[in-house]
Amino acid sequence: MSGSKVFLQQVLALLAKDLKTEWRTREIFTSMFVFSVLVIVVFNFAIGADTELIRQVASGVIWIALSFASVLGLQRTGQMESEEDSLQGVLLALHDSSALFIAKMLAQVVYLLIVGLCILPLCGIWFHIDFIACIGYIGIVFVLGILGLSIVGTLFAMITLHTRAREVMLPMLFLPVSVPLTIASVYATAQLIAGMTLRDIVDYISLIGVFDIVFFTLALLVFDHIVEE
């Protein structure tokens, strides 16, 4: 079998395993979704009935909810691999450890996209925003932003997997590094909500795209050293 076919087969096997486990337990999705909803509810109460102010901060609330929910998902994913040291079993079967990174990152993308799709209508109702009018453009921002969160998150989740204070270390590393991505995603989403088009937010989209490419390349370069004991 050629190297790329083996690589693809291993990515798919890892991804299928993660999604099957999640489908059975629904642990990751439930915690991410409930947490996101709580963040939105708390902000909704904190801001009050000022409709204009709510519209201004809505995109920030959504991306904060997604960033923090991402931490929860990553912690649970890491925990799944460290129970019974399954990560070592996986490493023994891998030809290229990048397959593990890509599979974990894709699984995180799936979880975050589902959470994003679930919280968007709720935000629409609570914040009185018509997302349907700009759903296509918001979809592009969501996919690129969530991809970036998943790339950086997976990278740091693997770095902190064997650290003692994993629950503290992961958000401490992940959240500051993802700040440029979060800011660009918040501004891009806010401008789309305000009625602008994709052409108006091309700078933010470019920034998110560059962030994704840089961190994806970096992750592939260093991942072998990260998973090594």
Added chain:
Amino acid sequence: MVHLKGVIKHFGTITALRGIDLELKRGCCLGIFGPNGAGKTTLLKILATLARPSAGTVRIAGYDAVQEAEKVRPLLGVLSHRTFLYGHLTAYENLQFYGRMFGLKKLTERITEVLQIVDLVAHANQLVRTYSRGMQQRLAIARAILHYPKLLLLDEPYNGLDKHAVKRLHDLIVYLHAEACTIIMSTHDLHRGLDICNEIAIQCRGKIVYRSLSSVTDVQEFEQLYGAYVG
């Protein structure tokens, strides 16, 4: 098959291995005995390419285990203290996952075959988290031999097994040994180790301090030797 020269491993200020030299021919079954903290698990982890030596060379089947780890890994079957299994998957799904990772052909037949070897066919569709510790260990054995490894690394393989499972594992090791599979096993059980392995070694404070053919050593003599080295 296995060639180690001057292998040293440091963990910060602690030295786990202090210059291990070891040669093992294809088809040998080596039992490594030693007290807790002797460095047996570290040695097996280095052989399994799961840890890098701080110094020295490790060659397995002619490949450098550090530089060519991706060529060495498919040759290895590893049974560790932990099972490497996923509790929310069934036994069949766990083996299917590892089989796909190794790119095995005729996977269904092979899974049935290894499940028969460890006597878990009847529990194949049961979630692993509902298994007893002994059943999990037996499934871990099935996982370790699933991809026809040439070198089997067993770290305290009898831990957590009941008498029936111990007998099965014993028979399996004898069978694999007869099939020219090279086996390295760490254990505290002197009697069982001497019975099953054709070569024995004592590891103490990060060094192999004694090595011999098991056929030239009787149990009492070995117990005395072990006591003298380990204290």
